[in-house]
Amino acid sequence: MANTKKSTIKDIANVLGISPSAVSKALNNHPRISKKTKDAVLQVAENINYQPNHIATALRKGKSNLVGVIIPKANSNFFSSIIEKIEDVLNKKGYNVIITQSNESYNKECKNIEALLFTQVDGIIASMANETVKLDYYNKVKRKGIPLILFDRGENDLNVDYIGIDDYKSSHMVIDHLVDQGCKRIAHIGGYSQTRIYKNRIKGYVDALEKHNLPFEDDLMYECNLRLQDGKDIMNKLLQLPKPPDGVYVAGDYAALGALEVIKQKKLKIPEDIALVGFSNEPFSEFVSPAISSIEQHSETIGELAAKTFLNRIAKPNEEVSLNKIILKPELIIRASSKRK
Amino acid sequence: MANTKKSTIKDIANVLGISPSAVSKALNNHPRISKKTKDAVLQVAENINYQPNHIATALRKGKSNLVGVIIPKANSNFFSSIIEKIEDVLNKKGYNVIITQSNESYNKECKNIEALLFTQVDGIIASMANETVKLDYYNKVKRKGIPLILFDRGENDLNVDYIGIDDYKSSHMVIDHLVDQGCKRIAHIGGYSQTRIYKNRIKGYVDALEKHNLPFEDDLMYECNLRLQDGKDIMNKLLQLPKPPDGVYVAGDYAALGALEVIKQKKLKIPEDIALVGFSNEPFSEFVSPAISSIEQHSETIGELAAKTFLNRIAKPNEEVSLNKIILKPELIIRASSKRK
DNA sequence: TATATTTGTTCAAACGTTGGAACAAAAGTA
DNA sequence: TACTTTTGTTCCAACGTTTGAACAAATATA
Numbered sequence: 001m002a003n004t005k006k007s008t009i010k011d012i013a014n015v016l017g018i019s020p021s022a023v024s025k026a027l028n029n030h031p032r033i034s035k036k037t038k039d040a041v042l043q044v045a046e047n048i049n050y051q052p053n054h055i056a057t058a059l060r061k062g063k064s065n066l067v068g069v070i071i072p073k074a075n076s077n078f079f080s081s082i083i084e085k086i087e088d089v090l091n092k093k094g095y096n097v098i099i100t101q102s103n104e105s106y107n108k109e110c111k112n113i114e115a116l117l118f119t120q121v122d123g124i125i126a127s128m129a130n131e132t133v134k135l136d137y138y139n140k141v142k143r144k145g146i147p148l149i150l151f152d153r154g155e156n157d158l159n160v161d162y163i164g165i166d167d168y169k170s171s172h173m174v175i176d177h178l179v180d181q182g183c184k185r186i187a188h189i190g191g192y193s194q195t196r197i198y199k200n201r202i203k204g205y206v207d208a209l210e211k212h213n214l215p216f217e218d219d220l221m222y223e224c225n226l227r228l229q230d231g232k233d234i235m236n237k238l239l240q241l242p243k244p245p246d247g248v249y250v251a252g253d254y255a256a257l258g259a260l261e262v263i264k265q266k267k268l269k270i271p272e273d274i275a276l277v278g279f280s281n282e283p284f285s286e287f288v289s290p291a292i293s294s295i296e297q298h299s300e301t302i303g304e305l306a307a308k309t310f311l312n313r314i315a316k317p318n319e320e321v322s323l324n325k326i327i328l329k330p331e332l333i334i335r336a337s338s339k340r341k
Numbered sequence: 342m343a344n345t346k347k348s349t350i351k352d353i354a355n356v357l358g359i360s361p362s363a364v365s366k367a368l369n370n371h372p373r374i375s376k377k378t379k380d381a382v383l384q385v386a387e388n389i390n391y392q393p394n395h396i397a398t399a400l401r402k403g404k405s406n407l408v409g410v411i412i413p414k415a416n417s418n419f420f421s422s423i424i425e426k427i428e429d430v431l432n433k434k435g436y437n438v439i440i441t442q443s444n445e446s447y448n449k450e451c452k453n454i455e456a457l458l459f460t461q462v463d464g465i466i467a468s469m470a471n472e473t474v475k476l477d478y479y480n481k482v483k484r485k486g487i488p489l490i491l492f493d494r495g496e497n498d499l500n501v502d503y504i505g506i507d508d509y510k511s512s513h514m515v516i517d518h519l520v521d522q523g524c525k526r527i528a529h530i531g532g533y534s535q536t537r538i539y540k541n542r543i544k545g546y547v548d549a550l551e552k553h554n555l556p557f558e559d560d561l562m563y564e565c566n567l568r569l570q571d572g573k574d575i576m577n578k579l580l581q582l583p584k585p586p587d588g589v590y591v592a593g594d595y596a597a598l599g600a601l602e603v604i605k606q607k608k609l610k611i612p613e614d615i616a617l618v619g620f621s622n623e624p625f626s627e628f629v630s631p632a633i634s635s636i637e638q639h640s641e642t643i644g645e646l647a648a649k650t651f652l653n654r655i656a657k658p659n660e661e662v663s664l665n666k667i668i669l670k671p672e673l674i675i676r677a678s679s680k681r682k
Numbered sequence: 683t684a685t686a687t688t689t690g691t692t693c694a695a696a697c698g699t700t701g702g703a704a705c706a707a708a709a710g711t712a
Numbered sequence: 713t714a715c716t717t718t719t720g721t722t723c724c725a726a727c728g729t730t731t732g733a734a735c736a737a738a739t740a741t742a
Contacts, residue, residue: 008728019692024730032690055400055461056728059697064396066460074415074424074440083415084442091452096460098407099415099440101425111432119407119437120396228628254624261628283595284625287569287602349698360722365700373720397698400727 007048015044068116069099070126078280078299085303093311102129113137123147123310130195147313151306153195161324163305167197170295170330171204174249174277177332179212181275181340183247187220189234190251201251220245231258239266247275253282256292275338290336298328348389356385409457410440411467419621419640426644434652443470454478464488464651471536488654492647495537502665504646508538511636511671512545515590515618518673520553522616522681524588528561530575531592542592561586572599580607588616594623597633616679631677639669
């Protein structure tokens with residue numbers, strides 16, 4: 001029935017009466033092997049359904065051709081399309097991608113790193129969990145000398161390649177827009193400031209307010225996990241303020257959706273009473289009502305650049321110099337939720 | 342700087358003046374090795390920061406401890422939480438998980454299978470792409486003799502383990518509910534019937550209509566990719582019918598969201614004019630307005646069972662008998678979009 | 683014709699680990 | 713004391729591939 005025994009290079013060699021190394025060289029298109037032999041080998045390989053043993057190659061070459069990717073959670077379009085692009089680029093170069101989720105947990109992230117190192121990946125492309133403050137595990141990766149590339153959720157202290165968008169500028173774009181629409185009291189529902197990107201968004205928010213001579217008030221700013229429920233909870237708090245905001249900038253679309261629901265529930269008008277802007281342009285943002293304005297982060301580009309950066313590192317491993325810090329330009333997509341005029 | 346040269350079992354052996362195999366056995370807690378030696382080995386391993394070479398082990402043992410998972414797309418909560426659970430269960434047993442996305446494309450799926458086989462995974466857990474009709478690649482996996490487990494999107498002809506919910510029954514639950522709410526003309530926005538689960542949902546819809554003596558009309562049923570935009574497009578068509586439906590059963594929440602938007606846009610009332618039920622209970626369904634009724638598929642359970650089924654297969658490889666076809670009970674979550682009374 | 687070069691192949695070792703066979707030493711049994 | 717059993721270890725081959733060195737044969741150069 002099932003020809004369960006896998007055929008090897010040796011089997012091909014036996015059939016043809018040549019040595020295994022000749023076969024190996026033929027398969028790898030070695031210049032010293034004659035066309036005749038190469039053809040014969042290919043033919044036999046086909047016939048006996050030969051599949052190279054990747055593990056043996058990996059052992060011999062000291063290279064697994066596996067790349068680990070760590071993301072917080074795959075269930076957003078942002079991350080899943082980044083993964084898609086990374087797979088795309090790396091598969092073409094003969095790499096396979098191992099994806100792991102940290103679920104925003106530092107512990108899980110550490111376990112993932114352990115597992116990836118154990119699996120002998122040739123590199124790690126990661127976006128850090130919200131919780132992560134300690135960098136010990138990432139440093140371990142660096143010390144092993146295998147390429148580490150961060151995207152979106154990065155960390156300056158690590159001193160590794162990084163691809164992300166300009167979060168500080170994003171906030172300016174959002175606030176500029178809201179001010180332009182006539183907002184005077186703008187709240188921010190942000191991520192935890194320990195994460196660099198959220199810190200930058202907050203900083204951008206604060207600085208942009210100042211730029212426009214608008215007051216910054218503690219009551220108007222919250223840090224949270226940016227889940228849908230967080231958006232609801234915080235929006236409720238904001239609406240209970242003596243002077244509620246007339247504009248809300250939310251650092252994530254799921255939380256923005258939560259905020260939207262609460263505002264509608266309270267029979268307030270969007271954007272007239274409160275203008276709302278989200279972040280990361282999830283597919284649903286366009287379709288809820290009113291459609292939520294959001295920052296597009298160009299996830300495909302991020303994925304592509306992350307993969308290419310890895311390939312570059314692999315190509316020239318001992319090039320200590322010139323870290324890549326690629327900062328992409330954000331794009332503000334203006335929709336009904338913030339368009340007053 | 343970086344002690345880039347990895348330490349091996351041999352290094353430990355040299356330090357202690359014992360043989361490599363003694364070290365190997367000590368590390369694997371072989372009963373014939375003395376406690377003294379084991380302790381010493383562990384100590385030295387720690388000191389020189391020894392990390393076992395997984396690839397060498399894999400080669401020697403003929404087992405990669407890698408499991409491939411193929412899903413259509415990670416960006417839904419349904420799939421990402423299944424993955425999470427699979428990782429969870431398998432990591433505990435020393436397996437690592439390689440996740441790949443087919444993006445609903447047959448070609449990509451084939452490539453993924455190729456890549457996973459090439460990487461020498463010990464098993465594949467998959468949910469098929471919508472497009473997939475030909476089973477040749479999956480049959481190839483079977484012929485290799487490595488465990489194949491399908492979930493959600495399965496296929497009877499393949500004759501492999503399967504975990505999913507009772508789609509046929511789901512439809513009955515939905516239609517029963519809609520009828521109970523007074524709907525007389527119920528439309529179905531379904532997935533492509535070539536996919537088993539969608540076929541079952543359609544069959545359930547048709548049979549349930551009959552059960553309730555309601556008319557089945559071609560005009561009231563569509564097959565599509567169930568993306569948000571598909572929901573919008575088809576809902577528009579449904580509303581242009583001379584006699585539009587008063588209830589719509591959508592086989593996916595994203596498409597349901599699209600339909601919802603269109604209905605609201607046309608100033609029709611939900612659930613009064615049209616009652617709406619979705620499928621798979623994505624997180625946003627609860628929070629849009631009106632909240633969308635949906636079928637909960639218990640994704641964690643699916644993930645857990647898929648992983649455990651794999652482990653069972655591995656444990657007893659030559660047990661040809663007794664396929665596992667695990668069909669879970671669906672749960673209808675009734676929300677505002679269909680609750681008339 | 684003698685020598686150098688090219689071509690096509692084989693040999694052997696290596697990658698790091700494992701595990702059965704072999705064996706010596708220690709301990710137990712008659 | 714002589715034998716069996718147990719204990720702790722080493723030896724060696726194996727997993728499937730790769731690769732530089734070696735080598736013979738064919739071809740080119742002087």
